[in-house]
Amino acid sequence: MWLWFSKLGSPKWFYELSGKWLPWLIATMILFLVIGATWALLYVPQDYQQGLTNRIMYVHVPVASLSLSFFPLMAVAGTITLVWKMKLADMVVKVAAPLGAWFTALALASGSIWGVDTWGTWWIWDGRLTSLLLQLFLLLGIISLRSALEDSDAAARACALLSIVGCINVVVIKYSVDWWNTLHQPGTTFGMSSDQPNGPEFWIPLLIMGIAVALFFTVSLILATRNEILERERRSQWVQELVQE
Amino acid sequence: MNKQRTSTGQAFWATLQRDLLIAYKRKNDMANPFMFFLIVASLFPIGISPDPERLAEIAAGVLWISALLASLLAMDNLYRADYEDGSLEQLLLSPHPLYFLVLAKNIAHWLVSGLPVVLVSPLIAYMLNLPSESYMILFVTLLLGTPVFSLLGSIGVALTVGLGSRGLILAVITLPMSVPVLIAGTLAIEQTSNGASLSGFLAILGAMLLASISVAPLASGAALRISVN
Numbered sequence: 267m268w269l270w271f272s273k274l275g276s277p278k279w280f281y282e283l284s285g286k287w288l289p290w291l292i293a294t295m296i297l298f299l300v301i302g303a304t305w306a307l308l309y310v311p312q313d314y315q316q317g318l319t320n321r322i323m324y325v326h327v328p329v330a331s332l333s334l335s336f337f338p339l340m341a342v343a344g345t346i347t348l349v350w351k352m353k354l355a356d357m358v359v360k361v362a363a364p365l366g367a368w369f370t371a372l373a374l375a376s377g378s379i380w381g382v383d384t385w386g387t388w389w390i391w392d393g394r395l396t397s398l399l400l401q402l403f404l405l406l407g408i409i410s411l412r413s414a415l416e417d418s419d420a421a422a423r424a425c426a427l428l429s430i431v432g433c434i435n436v437v438v439i440k441y442s443v444d445w446w447n448t449l450h451q452p453g454t455t456f457g458m459s460s461d462q463p464n465g466p467e468f469w470i471p472l473l474i475m476g477i478a479v480a481l482f483f484t485v486s487l488i489l490a491t492r493n494e495i496l497e498r499e500r501r502s503q504w505v506q507e508l509v510q511e
Numbered sequence: 512m513n514k515q516r517t518s519t520g521q522a523f524w525a526t527l528q529r530d531l532l533i534a535y536k537r538k539n540d541m542a543n544p545f546m547f548f549l550i551v552a553s554l555f556p557i558g559i560s561p562d563p564e565r566l567a568e569i570a571a572g573v574l575w576i577s578a579l580l581a582s583l584l585a586m587d588n589l590y591r592a593d594y595e596d597g598s599l600e601q602l603l604l605s606p607h608p609l610y611f612l613v614l615a616k617n618i619a620h621w622l623v624s625g626l627p628v629v630l631v632s633p634l635i636a637y638m639l640n641l642p643s644e645s646y647m648i649l650f651v652t653l654l655l656g657t658p659v660f661s662l663l664g665s666i667g668v669a670l671t672v673g674l675g676s677r678g679l680i681l682a683v684i685t686l687p688m689s690v691p692v693l694i695a696g697t698l699a700i701e702q703t704s705n706g707a708s709l710s711g712f713l714a715i716l717g718a719m720l721l722a723s724i725s726v727a728p729l730a731s732g733a734a735l736r737i738s739v740n
Contacts, residue, residue, distance in 0.1 A: 407680070407683040410679075410683055414680050415673075431730050446694040
């Protein structure tokens with residue numbers, strides 16, 4: 267088990283293995299994305315209240331739910347960085363932060379577009395929106411800390427620590443913001459009740475889109491990590507050989 | 512070898528006394544956050560409205576946000592001087608658990624930068640026309656909440672202590688983390704003025720304080736070890 271673990275930490279091994287996976291992952295992603303998007307955008311019956319607007323749900327819900335997974339991911343990778351000093355884990359922490367910021371921003375943007383039609387406003391200080399916004403700020407903080415620290419080893423450990431602290435904090439923020447919001451807006455009708463699809467004709471395409479976006483997330487993370495590996499290992503022999511090919 | 516062995520308790524008190532003494536010798540550093548708090552709080556009536564009724568509505572939020580910003584501003588000199596003159600390295604080399612030493616530094620820092628803000632808050636509350644029955648609640652919640660700001664801010668300062676331009680990064684890292692305390696503090700004042708019971712809010716703020724006392728110095732210590740290589 268430990269052999270496998272230390273092997274996983276080797277950037278070269280990961281680079282080769284992920285190179286074999288990538289074509290399959292991308293193919294599956296495209297398959298799911300095409301089926302899911304066509305189904306969701308053309309064939310799902312219109313919502314009797316929201317009409318066509320409802321179709322943005324098929325982008326918003328998968329993106330928003332995935333954006334919540336970034337902090338746990340970064341906290342786990344950060345712990346591995348701090349405890350076992352595994353280079354690959356630090357690369358994941360580094361590339362996940364901007365990716366997470368993009369996912370969070372996308373979730374907020376798609377939510378705004380949905381909101382302007384259903385709630386009649388681009389922004390409202392709703393619990394979910396506020397906690398996502400604060401998560402975005404925390405991710406931007408991690409990114410700017412990384413770019414401010416010059417020594418890459420110190421940056422790795424500092425960002426790992428901040429990811430762990432941030433992960434705990436995101437949970438506290440989530441609960442406190444929900445609490446703040448429910449006290450402020452009793453009997454709110456916003457919530458997300460409209461994303462409780464009532465029949466399989468609604469939730470099956472949502473599931474397919476969910477898988478497609480999850481695959482997109484995996485593919486982006488792997489591509490970004492591979493990029494980071496090449497950059498950091500540019501002096502090692504195997505990268506030089508790879509470039510020369 | 513075994514000449515004078517200090518206990519962890521002695522080390523804790525020594526660090527606390529040393530930091531308080533340094534703060535006492537540099538009264539300016541001590542006064543700045545306090546002045547900052549007064550000025551920021553008095554900018555709100557000028558910027559928003561001098562109307563007493565509108566001020567009464569926003570007073571609690573203004574006081575809490577000003578206290579948060581003052582604490583952020585004060586954070587910068589928590590480890591910087593020690594980092595520059597090398598005494599931070601000595602602190603890290605000490606055989607005592609870093610948790611207690613960091614906690615002592617945080618307590619000393621809060622006593623000189625957080626406590627004055629809390630003490631003067633009823634005066635500003637009066638000037639902002641906060642309903643008088645809320646003074647006590649404001650005072651108690653700030654007393655519980657501002658140490659949490661210091662303890663959380665300490666993590667951010669420890670991470671950025673070696674940087675040249677740390678002020679803005681510190682704000683970006685620390686401010687979002689302080690949101691739960693801000694929410695609990697302002698809700699306590701608002702809800703109790705609507706007749707809600709105070710004990711729940713005090714329990715939540717107390718829980719936040721206890722949680723950050725037990726965890727934040729550990730994170731600060733780890734961050735200091737990273738920054739001081």
